[in-house]
Amino acid sequence: MPRKTSDTSAIDKVCRVLRRVGEQPGDRLTEIARDTGLPWGTALRVLDALTRERFVERINPGKTYASGPETVAFARRASPEELRVAAAPGLARLARLLGDTALLSVASGLDALCLDRAQGAFPVGPVSLQPGARRMLGVGGGGLALLAFAPPARAEACLEVIPLRLADHPRLTLERIREDVAAARRDGHALAQEHSHDRVSAIGVPVRNADGVTVAALSVVSLTDRLLSRRGEIALALAEEAERLGRTEAAAGASGPWAGPGGPEAVAAGAPRRHGRGGRG
Structure with a gap:
């Protein structure tokens, strides 16, 4: 023993x-x-x-x-392979067109799970997420997009749990996350401005399948000044790739955020008071 x-x-x-x-x-x-x-x-x-x-x-x-x-190899083997493979060309196009780091994320419980990424000519180095990394929904471009464009009742249930985890995200408050969610729904894309790190921000958009269900998020992370000066261009490029990915069979077969019995209501019942600190961007 x-x-x-x-x-x-x-x-x-x-x-x-x-x-x-x-x-x-x-x-x-x-x-x-x-x-x-x-x-x-x-x-x-x-x-x-x-x-x-x-x-x-x-x-x-x-x-x-x-x-x-x-x-990284282990995370890729464990991830929804069809969706990751279907998204890879789009991530590469985004990285090549914009020069920044492009990410694919999905909801996993109350977290956003990074499935894959492509690095452009102007990477922000180690501060962007690696495949397999998790962070709280509502944090970063992908996490904020997944939360904002989830079914409203599901998103609200997740928001009710967020205060239990904010000790690990000193830059954020529940009020700010709610404001960011409202802005994302208004603008059609999520802007996560320096959520976790100085001078690093991200833009994210939902990937919706043919039924209109959000199954993933695409995001771009970059230095804040560089990102904000091209916000419209980046949001448009992300939206085009998200629409393309949403039409694939991989997206049709993917489940939406918190699908099934393991939704935020179930997770919230046993949610810890502390959680791992989120990634940056």
Whole structure:
């Protein structure tokens, strides 16, 4: 029994570190140790082991951490493959046309899950999400679009839970998220202005299937000045790709946000008071 407890504790530490690196790439050891609640030495040993196995990689140069190739490959194998494959050409076109990082996200419980991304000529580096990373719905371009364009009753149920998780998002308040949701519905696209990081913002749009159900979101993340100066161009390019993806068989076969019994009402019943901090953008 003591051996089993020890093994479980070790796995828990690895999971905490992996989740933290995926949600906020580009942070230092001290920040990762602080947010996971692990001693500095323990966090370092876990990160070193994950780096050796290529689940984490050192960047900038060697001072900060991001998800490694094995984590990205694992996330892609576990993701809705048909939707990811169908979206890949559009992500590539967006990255090539706009020069920024384009992302595909889906709703997963009360989170937005990044399925894939394409990087343009002007990337924002490690601050944009990696495939497999999660963040709270309402945060970032994709997360805000998924929340804003979900069925209103579902979105409201999610908004009621958000205050339980805002401690991990010091830049945001429930009032601001509600304002951003209202603006997204008015404008037809979501603007997440510096939700998690200085000078980094994102624009997101819903991907609707033939039945009008939001099944995913496409977003672009960039430096705030660069993004805002081309807001109309970016929103239009995203809308065109979202419409194209929405007509595919992959979108027709995808389920909308919180489909089935695991919706926000069910999740809210057991929602934790704290949650992993969201990614940036």
